Amino acid sequence: xxxxxxxQTTPFVVRSDTSPYRPRxxxxxxxxxxxxxxxxxxxxxxxxxxxxxxxVDRNPVQPLLxxxxxxxxxxxxxxxxxxxxxxxxxxxxAVVPVGDDTxxxxxxxxxxxxxxxxxxxxxxxxxxxxxxxxxxxxxGLVALDAASGLALIRVDRATPAARPLLWQPQRxxxxxxxxxxxxxPNGLWLRPVxxxxxxxxxxxxxxxxxxxxxxxxxxxVGAVVFTEDAELVGIVAPYGGGMAIxxxxxxxxxxxxxxxxxxxxxxxxxxxxxxxxxxxAIASGAETGVVVxxxxxxxxxxxxxxxxxxxxxIDGVAIQxxxxxxxxxxxxxxxxxxxxxxxxxxxxxxxxxDAQTASASPSNPPLGISMRPVARVGIEVVYIERGSAAExxxxxxGDLVTAIxxxxxxxxxxxxxxxxxAQPGDILIVAIxxxxxxxxxxxxx
Numbered sequence: 001x002x003x004x005x006x007x008q009t010t011p012f013v014v015r016s017d018t019s020p021y022r023p024r025x026x027x028x029x030x031x032x033x034x035x036x037x038x039x040x041x042x043x044x045x046x047x048x049x050x051x052x053x054x055x056v057d058r059n060p061v062q063p064l065l066x067x068x069x070x071x072x073x074x075x076x077x078x079x080x081x082x083x084x085x086x087x088x089x090x091x092x093x094a095v096v097p098v099g100d101d102t103x104x105x106x107x108x109x110x111x112x113x114x115x116x117x118x119x120x121x122x123x124x125x126x127x128x129x130x131x132x133x134x135x136x137x138x139x140g141l142v143a144l145d146a147a148s149g150l151a152l153i154r155v156d157r158a159t160p161a162a163r164p165l166l167w168q169p170q171r172x173x174x175x176x177x178x179x180x181x182x183x184x185p186n187g188l189w190l191r192p193v194x195x196x197x198x199x200x201x202x203x204x205x206x207x208x209x210x211x212x213x214x215x216x217x218x219x220x221v222g223a224v225v226f227t228e229d230a231e232l233v234g235i236v237a238p239y240g241g242g243m244a245i246x247x248x249x250x251x252x253x254x255x256x257x258x259x260x261x262x263x264x265x266x267x268x269x270x271x272x273x274x275x276x277x278x279x280x281a282i283a284s285g286a287e288t289g290v291v292v293x294x295x296x297x298x299x300x301x302x303x304x305x306x307x308x309x310x311x312x313x314i315d316g317v318a319i320q321x322x323x324x325x326x327x328x329x330x331x332x333x334x335x336x337x338x339x340x341x342x343x344x345x346x347x348x349x350x351x352x353x354d355a356q357t358a359s360a361s362p363s364n365p366p367l368g369i370s371m372r373p374v375a376r377v378g379i380e381v382v383y384i385e386r387g388s389a390a391e392x393x394x395x396x397x398g399d400l401v402t403a404i405x406x407x408x409x410x411x412x413x414x415x416x417x418x419x420x421x422a423q424p425g426d427i428l429i430v431a432i433x434x435x436x437x438x439x440x441x442x443x444x445x
Contacts, residue, residue: 077192080228084179085190087230090160093123094188095138095153097131112183114224121157124255126150126237128221143262147330148205152258166248167231172198181224193217204327210244264333267355270299275322285346286310290325300354313341365389367419371412378402378409393443403431
């Protein structure tokens with residue numbers, strides 16, 4: 001409704017309808033917007049059908065902003081590592097592995113092991129199996145799970161200002177940079193490492209899944225892994241013939257279990273095994289299990305078990321591989337009486353074993369070498385006894401001993417005489433040839 005107001009000048013037309021002005025959208029614009037919406041919706045539906053395993057991106061704007069942002073530089077990564085190092089300075093501890101006969105711990109400082117402080121004077125670490133086998137456990141060792149290598153270690157008292165959070169992964173299928181601990185004679189330092197997707201797998205060493213990593217990543221057993229925000233990802237542990245990252249939650253849970261109930265001392269059942277190959281499976285009539293390679297003649301298994309037998313189960317639990325066998329034995333306490341199921345020529349039977357405390361190396365071990373002469377060269381090692389001085393020196397069957405002490409091309413009698421005439425604690429220099437390589441070893445009396 002319009003009304004005309006007359007004045008002495010030009011008349012004004014006043015709109016009685018006070019509703020706001022709304023611009024009109026053309027039909028062509030509406031059709032274009034509708035077409036674009038239908039196209040985007042169609043592409044989204046096709047992507048869901050073609051890639052159903054991929055998670056839906058709730059915020060498609062962020063990836064676009066990331067592409068437009070300035071790419072990170074190496075200096076930025078170095079600054080991140082420095083910042084993480086400062087935050088974790090009191091949380092990471094370097095422990096030193098030493099032998100029973102080592103008096104100077106500083107001499108072995110180059111083998112420092114990274115450890116995680118879980119209390120003011122307590123830390124955890126994963127030990128390389130070779131160190132424990134050589135008797136080089138770290139100073140302050142409180143408890144050790146021989147199956148997983150997880151150790152509880154007493155360290156110098158300190159109170160960290162803040163402990164790192166445990167990483168809660170959202171996407172394990174994405175490659176990423178992580179911050180990893182490394183050791184040096186001067187202590188610990190952190191470095192960036194690029195890793196690919198983390199795929200969880202089960203292993204008898206741990207109750208939960210672990211993340212295998214290829215050897216090309218440059219990680220080492222015992223390395224502690226963090227995110228760029230100083231969150232604890234986990235610790236690197238042995239896995240099969242390689243390595244895996246044990247998730248932080250799994251490590252912490254296992255550490256609490258060790259602290260509450262320390263594992264029993266290692267036990268020995270007097271049986272050694274190897275993997276069951278297809279040829280041995282046909283010969284033994286067993287489909288799965290591990291093959292017995294050696295039986296202690298003085299042990300409880302000597303009467304009923306012999307090399308070539310296949311162990312298919314222990315205490316009713318099937319044994320699929322050597323790792324499972326070692327884990328089961330590592331968690332047996334001395335005095336346990338496990339029952340193994342043995343297959344020989346297709347016939348199965350149960351054998352009860354006595355788990356004895358693993359014996360320490362004798363103070364004066366025997367030479368322990370079976371030899372045969374090699375003209376104008378020396379002697380060839382045919383067999384090495386367990387727990388012998390030759391085994392401790394690293395001598396293997398097949399090695400050629402070309403010199404011992406001042407004697408070149410020694411005979412078997414000269415090797416035995418040189419060892420017998422040495423005083424306890426003396427070390428004889430032995431030159432050997434192994435394949436195409438030449439080595440020198442110390443044979444301790």
